[in-house]
Amino acid sequence: MLRQLIDNILDMLLPRRCLRCGKILGVAGYLCDKCAEEINFITPPYCQKCGNPLHEENIRLCAGCSGGQKRFYRLARSAMTYDDSDKNLIIAFKFFDHTENASLLAAMLKVAGKDIFDAGVDLLIPVPLHYTRLIKRRYNQSSLLADKLSKMVNVPVENFALIRHRKTRPQVEFSGRARVINVKNAFSVKHPEKIKGKRVVLIDDVMTTGSTMKESAQALRKAGAVSVDVLTVARVL
Numbered sequence: 615m616l617r618q619l620i621d622n623i624l625d626m627l628l629p630r631r632c633l634r635c636g637k638i639l640g641v642a643g644y645l646c647d648k649c650a651e652e653i654n655f656i657t658p659p660y661c662q663k664c665g666n667p668l669h670e671e672n673i674r675l676c677a678g679c680s681g682g683q684k685r686f687y688r689l690a691r692s693a694m695t696y697d698d699s700d701k702n703l704i705i706a707f708k709f710f711d712h713t714e715n716a717s718l719l720a721a722m723l724k725v726a727g728k729d730i731f732d733a734g735v736d737l738l739i740p741v742p743l744h745y746t747r748l749i750k751r752r753y754n755q756s757s758l759l760a761d762k763l764s765k766m767v768n769v770p771v772e773n774f775a776l777i778r779h780r781k782t783r784p785q786v787e788f789s790g791r792a793r794v795i796n797v798k799n800a801f802s803v804k805h806p807e808k809i810k811g812k813r814v815v816l817i818d819d820v821m822t823t824g825s826t827m828k829e830s831a832q833a834l835r836k837a838g839a840v841s842v843d844v845l846t847v848a849r850v851l
């Protein structure tokens with residue numbers, strides 16, 4: 615069902631290879647049957663606030679969210695869980711210029727972000743890279759995702775308001791508390807006038823501990839954003 619939705623969003627004109635395993639596809643599409651089956655999409659039931667999978671039907675919120683645990687966002691959603699079998703889809707996109715994956719991943723964001731778009735949003739903001747890393751990698755994977763998604767959901771992207779003014783090490787090199795420290799005060803808003811009064815959606819490929827998102831969201835709220843939602847392709851559970 616999810617795959618159908620995703621295929622419907624994407625154009626179906628060209629014969630392709632499966633973007634996950636490389637197998638030539640007999641029919642038009644983006645994923646082979648095996649891969650579509652294997653991806654761990656986050657499907658209901660999940661927490662209506664944080665988007666984490668729930669193990670019981672008929673409850674709306676996870677224990678943390680219903681216990682009044684403070685969240686830095688309004689809603690958070692991810693299309694799939696980040697695990698060994700699905701890593702490749704994102705890693706290829708991020709580091710090996712497989713930017714054709716951007717359409718597939720953006721379509722997944724559109725499906726996963728339905729509640730967020732229903733709640734009403736004004737701007738998509740990709741999590742920025744530090745400019746030195748942008749030069750090295752030549753593209754910001756989050757901007758690429760946001761640009762594709764923007765056309766699918768008809769919400770503008772703002773690429774220059776939020777900046778990563780401090781160079782940070784990749785979050786994967788750290789764990790736990792060190793991740794929080796690594797990105798502490800790394801983000802700021804350069805053009806608050808573009809943010810003030812806006813409902814903003816932060817876009818990224820993977821959410822690990824959420825520290826990066828939290829720091830970004832705080833900078834945006836400080837600049838006057840009315841709400842900040844979080845939308846990522848994958849999340850580490």
Ligand SMILES: [Zn+2]
Binds near residue numbers: 634646647648649
């Ligand atoms: Zn495949």
Ligand SMILES: [Zn+2]
Binds near residue numbers: 677680
């Ligand atoms: Zn929750």
